[in-house]
Amino acid sequence: GAGVSQSPRYKVAKRGQDVALRCDPISGHVSLFWYQQALGQGPEFLTYFQNEAQLDKSGLPSDRFFAERPEGSVSTLKIQRTQQEDSAVYLCASSQLGQLPTYEQYFGPGTRLTVT
Amino acid sequence: DAKTTQPNSMESNEEEPVHLPCNHSTISGTDYIHWYRQLPSQGPEYVIHGLTSNVNNRMASLAIAEDRKSSTLILHRATLRDAAVYYCILRSAGGTSYGKLTFGQGTILTVHP
Numbered sequence: 001g002a003g004v005s006q007s008p009r010y011k012v013a014k015r016g017q018d019v020a021l022r023c024d025p026i027s028g029h030v031s032l033f034w035y036q037q038a039l040g041q042g043p044e045f046l047t048y049f050q051n052e053a054q055l056d057k058s059g060l061p062s063d064r065f066f067a068e069r070p071e072g073s074v075s076t077l078k079i080q081r082t083q084q085e086d087s088a089v090y091l092c093a094s095s096q097l098g099q100l101p102t103y104e105q106y107f108g109p110g111t112r113l114t115v116t
Numbered sequence: 117d118a119k120t121t122q123p124n125s126m127e128s129n130e131e132e133p134v135h136l137p138c139n140h141s142t143i144s145g146t147d148y149i150h151w152y153r154q155l156p157s158q159g160p161e162y163v164i165h166g167l168t169s170n171v172n173n174r175m176a177s178l179a180i181a182e183d184r185k186s187s188t189l190i191l192h193r194a195t196l197r198d199a200a201v202y203y204c205i206l207r208s209a210g211g212t213s214y215g216k217l218t219f220g221q222g223t224i225l226t227v228h229p
Contacts, residue, residue: 004159031214031215033215033216033217035217035219041221042201042203042219042220042221042222043160043217043219044219045216045217045218048214048215048216050214055214056214056216059216091159091160093159093160093217095215098214098215099214099215100209100215101146101147101148101150101165101207101208101209101215102148102165103215104150104162104165105160105162105215105217106161106162107159107160107161108159109157109158109159110158110159
């Protein structure tokens with residue numbers, strides 16, 4: 001079946017521009033996670049949704065980062081006034097019931113953001 | 117969160133078994149041990165998980181020490197497609213972590229033909 005998809009796969013933004021990254025989770029998955037992966041590092045948690053509710057946004061690095069999942073399916077991560085340090089791969093993952101430790105997370109291919 | 121320690125890198129030859137170790141000396145009784153791997157230019161993918169007993173699936177085996185302070189991911193016959201970064205992650209059954217994964221540096225596995 002279809003996995004998690006993300007778009008665009010690559011995004012180049014000039015410093016100061018706003019960007020929007022889209023995630024289409026696996027149909028029916030309640031839980032949705034966003035992670036940020038800097039070059040050569042492991043992914044780092046950004047935020048978590050259970051259906052449309054954003055239950056944890058403790059990993060968002062600044063108030064320039066905003067995420068939403070208004071209908072409990074597709075999610076968008078928005079970064080305002082991009083800075084060079086925002087350059088990274090942004091990964092989305094979904095899970096049937098991500099809060100339970102026996103459920104695996106399914107990751108998308110990521111969006112590589114380069115801020116110039 | 118309890119931490120894990122893995123070697124930075126390991127090498128193997130194709131069709132040989134690979135044993136990837138992970139230390140988690142501060143693991144709690146409710147922590148599950150998960151393994152994910154990340155192939156080049158892809159998102160991480162789930163490999164296997166366990167709590168106390170050894171586990172097998174089509175991808176790998178997970179051997180958990182009796183005191184649960186360490187575990188080993190076993191790839192029975194490495195292929196070139198197994199070259200990836202392998203992450204050992206602890207997931208708690210309680211608290212307010214909401215199931216987020218805390219990735220470390222992982223182990224870079226190189227497989228030689």
